Amino acid sequence: MFGRRDPDARGYFGAYGGRFVPETLVAPIEELEAGYFAARADQAFRDELDRLLRHYAGRPTPLYEARRLAECVGRVRIFLKREDLAHTGAHKINNALGQALLAKRMGKRRVVAETGAGQHGVATATACALLGLECLVYMGAEDMRRQALNVVRMQLLGAEVRRVDSGSCTLKDAINEAMRDWVTNVTDTYYLLGSALGPHPYPLMVREFQAVIGREARAQILEQSGRLPDVVVACVGGGSNAIGIFDGFMDDAGVRLVGVEAGGERIAPGRHAARFAGGTTGVLHGTRTYVLQDAAGNIELTHSISAGLDYAAIGPEHAWLRDLGRTEYAHVSDAEALEGFQTLARLEGILPALESAHAIAHLPQLVRDLPAGAQILVNLSGRGDKDVQTVMEALR
């Protein structure tokens, strides 16, 4: 048994986490924490979320054995957890539905969110449309350019997308703007954060809403193969799809849990987003964790071909699990991710999100150390339609 993994009362996972926010946000975050703990203890709330996940979002998502991919990679069995088949095309809907239900339960009528790749923004806009909530999504100018399709999707769903032109014009800056909005409109606004980061209770809450991935995958792989996987692999931006699938196997000591970060062009300041390769501990967006920062404590610019992994900090629970030796992390480059994208498309007829393509791209390296017949479970966190233009440009 690995034991319980809830953060302590102050929101710490070991030395990571906490609640580093301006004073104005302390009371609203305490209200959120109380609201969330009440909701998760409420059977009616859980039933309503389960109903939506099943009949609206399409859960359980399939577990699919990718035989042609396995043949190509060699001597192993590979199972894909098909979060790309969930409504809106990524795992983000699990969290967005959970938090939007919570917002409604807390009497908030206005929801703000940040988005990088646009998947969380689309999921949030979707959940808000479904529940009749006003929705405003902050998105960096650079991300709006490279994920133009998702901008239109959000608008069609009735959300307002507000362009962020500060800093690096990516996810980090969108979170800054969303927090500025929240601090200004705390009384009627719910901040629907999209990953397992930010101040407590977000890392815990997002993990719990994403844990459905790991619960389903564990039962499915046992049913299909008769045993647990040897390795579980997931890409890690903020870390919500990874923590969601890892959660199901946390107590299975024999199962290796591997997160794949964005290696970008190369591991040099500003050219990647691999926090465990180039980062040190610091505080960003309300949580203490591994952060890419310069010698003066300013957050470094990041780069990844995948907008959803292009972020300078990693969820605090990942930092803790890594310290404990329970999880391990690797990184793959933009070029490798592109190759993973094409491989999966050609061999399995699946266009993965560029984020998820990082997990696929890590497989060749991973299998080198594995015995023949080993089983690998990959979280295919999202689908790649949104990335077609980026991939086209990169391959040109």
Place this chain on the structure above:
Amino acid sequence: MNEVRTQGRLAETFARLRQQPSATGLVTYITAGDPDLERTEGILLALDRAGADVIEVGVPFSDPLADGPVIQRATERALASGTTLPGVLDLVGRLRAELRPPIVIFSYVNPILRLGPEQFADRCRGAGVDGVLVLDLPIEEAGDFRTLLASRGIDTILLLSPTTTDDRLRRAAALGSGFLYAISRLGVTGARETLADGAEEMVRRIRTVSALPIALGFGISKPEHVREVGKWADAAVVGSALVSVIAEAGASSDLNARVEEYVRWLKS
């Protein structure tokens, strides 16, 4: 209710202000390194000449999520000019003997963690810093840090907001020193045309739990704001409006004169 410290420049400054009931204290905020540290030196001396009672020296940080556009832009200019926390502390140290007002370092937490809290506290003492305010370090996280500062005779300035509960007000009153910084409205920093409606009520709530001096900030930009705040608080804080004056003067040779003139006008 805790005992109000009687030692140090902040305590002396507010004691003096309380002896002159007609005077409103003026706390001035600037972003250090905007447009560069060399010109910050001239600005600090101008603030002193103009009669600023307390000077808050803002440390630029890449992700100022509690700040509005004016201070965000100032921060970008300061970072572009290569300003770092150690550089800011060195400047304060060099000027300390020439400056009369107490100096408060105003920062986000990450630059301080990067330097190391203990190292930071030592360098603050070495530079003659009087108080430290960390925007994103609420009282739950501030305990050890406050001890580090207090053992070096440096005040920890805590922020209070309209959303702060009475229970937290009491805890802040017990932990804070120097003065309490009351945020007059929800939102980020930025100059406004009028004072927030709940500002007076906010100050009265704090008065019931603390004898510490209270400075009220967020949105103050005119002499009439300062005079109005003076009716109930010990001091008014002017930040974004002053930073705008600096931004407009920019590279012009009368930068210091314009800063001095603006602060004199605020005190008029």
